[in-house]
Amino acid sequence: MSRIIAGIAGGVPLASVPGSATRPTTDRVKEALFSRLDALGMVQRARVLDLFAGSGALGVEAASRGASTVELVESEAKAAQVCERNARTVNDAVGRRAVTVRRSKVSTFLERVPPGPHWDLVLMDPPYPLGEGQLAAVLSAVALRLAPDAIVVVERSARSPEPDWPEGLTHYADRKYGETRLWFAEPAPAESAAARLDAAEGA
Incomplete structure (x- = not known):
């Protein structure tokens, strides 16, 4: 059973999406990801967007660790219902409505948000069957809606190719965990995340 790793709601179990429509992030990958993000100071008070949210496990983890706001975007009906359940669990734990759920296709949701610095x-x-061209289109839309010091994390199969980064994003790191690879990018041109990463790893 998936659970919240740390923060105010640490240890709280999370509902999972029934069937095989989604591919949940393992607790091992989630813990490694958030340890890295915490080292960069990228979670506390952050405005977080969780796309292709599935059960919402990544977004609610961010809320438990002190994110200011979290939006979970999921189009599949059963998964969106699980997102709502997990959002209520974490909102109750943190004592405020930190997490909201948007039942929508990712492309449609992003089209409705005007360009600007919306997320940190x-x-x-994304589901493994999502084509590389579709992923590139989503990344292009995301790049127009980031804060200057934002970070984008893409989780893919370790066998998938590197994402086709749009002009507005620069890939600066990736990490492999078994069958999963995490890709890290930031707005271009920028060097803040890479510099913070070097400092954190050198500490």
């Missing part, structure tokens, strides 16, 4: 952290765990 974007987490993306």
Whole structure:
């Protein structure tokens, strides 16, 4: 059973999406990801967007660790219902409505948000069948809606190719965990995340 790793709601179990429509992030990958993000100071008070949210496990983890706002975007009906359940669990734990759920296709949701500095952290765990061209289109839309020091994290199969980064994003790191690879990018041109990463790893 998936659970919240740390923060105010640490240890709280999360509902999972029934069937195989989604691919949940393992607790091992989630813990490694958030340890890295915490080292960069990218979670506390962040405005977080969780695309292709599935159960919402990544977004609610961010809320438990102190994110200011979290939006979970999921189009599949059963998954969106699980997102709502997990959002209520974490909102109750943190004592405020930190997490909201948007039942929508990712492309449609992003089209409705005007360009501008909306998010500090974007987490993306697209389904493996999503084509590379479709992923590139989503990344292009995301790039226009990031804060200057934002980070984008894309979770893919370790066998998938590197995402086709749009002009507005620069890939600066990736990490492999078993069958999963995490890709990290930031707005271009920028060097803040890479510089913070070097400092954190050198500490």
